[in-house]
Amino acid sequence: MRLLVVDDEVRLARALAEGLQADGFAVDLAHTGPDGLELARVGEYDAVVLDVLLPGLSGYRVVSALRAERNWVPVLMLSAKDGEYDQADGLDLGADDYLTKPFSYVVLVARLRALLRRGVRERPVVLAAGDLRLDPASRRVRRGDADVALTTREFALLEYLLRHAGRVVSKTELLDHVWDAAEDTDPNAVEVYVSYLRRKLDAPFGRHALETVRGAGYRLAPDGG
Amino acid sequence: MRLLVVDDEVRLARALAEGLQADGFAVDLAHTGPDGLELARVGEYDAVVLDVLLPGLSGYRVVSALRAERNWVPVLMLSAKDGEYDQADGLDLGADDYLTKPFSYVVLVARLRALLRRGVRERPVVLAAGDLRLDPASRRVRRGDADVALTTREFALLEYLLRHAGRVVSKTELLDHVWDAAEDTDPNAVEVYVSYLRRKLDAPFGRHALETVRGAGYRLAPDGG
DNA sequence: GGGCATGCTGTGAGCACGCTGAGCCGGGAG
DNA sequence: CTCCCGGCTCAGCGTGCTCACAGCATGCCC
DSSP: OEEEEEOSOHHHHHHHHHHHHHTTOEEEEEOSHHHHHHHHHHSOOSEEEEESSOSSSOHHHHHHHHHHTTOOOOEEEEESOOOHHHHHHHHHTTOSEEEESSOOHHHHHHHHHHHHHTOSOOOOOOEEETTEEEETTTTEEEETTEEEOOOHHHHHHHHHHHHTTTSEEOHHHHHHHHSOSOTTSOHHHHHHHHHHHIIIIIGGGTOOOEEEETTTEEEEOTTOO | OEEEEEOSOHHHHHHHHHHHHHTTOEEEEEOSHHHHHHHHHHSOOSEEEEESSOSSSOHHHHHHHHHHTTOOOOEEEEESOOOHHHHHHHHHTTOSEEEESSOOHHHHHHHHHHHHHHOSOOOOSOEEETTEEEETTTTEEEETTEEEOOOHHHHHHHHHHHHTTTSEEOHHHHHHHHSOSOTTSOTHHHHHHHHHHIIIIIGGGTOOOEEEETTTEEEEOTTOO
């Protein structure tokens, strides 16, 4: 189990690392916000222990940057503050658990193990582009605060476009991935469904998320239009 | 894993090499741009760590020379500058990652490992000549900060010219590659489309990227005019 | 400077591409 | 069976892209 510990109190961090190593974890250390963020980005850790007060970039910002990048590594936040407000803050921003300093080492390990046991974080696999959101789990689509009802095909098409937002996606690519096998489907079917999506997701809101790129395909604006 | 480190600060380079060797890499050193380019050409490295500021040939030029030769070795650029502009520049020119000095050794190694894990570099995502950028994926063209809308043919023509920036490209060559089969197309069509491109990419910006080479063809200035 | 060759560009015709309203078909529910 | 809904095809229409043409500008050679 690989852990990343980010804390600017070097002595504490070292002590923590030693203890965790003795308990069988592989531990990397970082002492600033930016360094921690970098390491969390590239190293594939099973969990991150993150102080709130960090030079350069606060723990809050680190975790929200990670979540913004769809990085759902479990995060345990540490803080010297103990106000309820701060605690709620940390959790809202995407941390998975919270511990206030001073804390007991045993409790930390217990919570860490709980986090790891919980396994892969229940990731909010919500695809989004601006205020356009699609939740594959609940099969719901929202534009801002409004729920939008889509048929199966419309939903699948939008999902694919969202997963490749910003890129130009050709009609053949869409036929391959959204319409599965049957290659004998008329490319016009794509046009028809794009038209449906626009009618439901763009027109009523005066937006323009689905752009046509003549001769190439379609592009979904990453900012939702 | 064989690495090439190119940096003119000899002490830093040595220190880096020692650290990396301790971490199990085989490291070669170069201290000037031309030397680095030579080594990168002939030695088959798994990755290259490249300073931007180098005597003889800047890191930018080294990496773009490599890419022009279809050498896709992963490159991690180092720079003393930290402006976003420079960073974008480096990445556009074909570097795979970027780190500003001073950097943490741990972060460097982490990024290197990420690069190596990523394996063979995926082709450059953005073609550029000066402030003229073309992104094949999103099918977008920008001059500086301005988006420029191009038709399919205009886009294909510009893409070909960008891929051969600095070279003189003949009209027949363009007809072959941009107009595909149909050999019976009037070479005047090329003139027409070059004219369109100039109208959209040069004239509004007072630039002059597309030069006519009478009797030979056209050349796109590698610095964007 | 005269004359020729080469390249530039305004105009317009043809047509490919994409959009959309209408309708057919198949499946599931009542 | 009938109705309804979702998926898809079809056909007509509008837009704007492409390119040929022709006249003009520019460069080059004698």
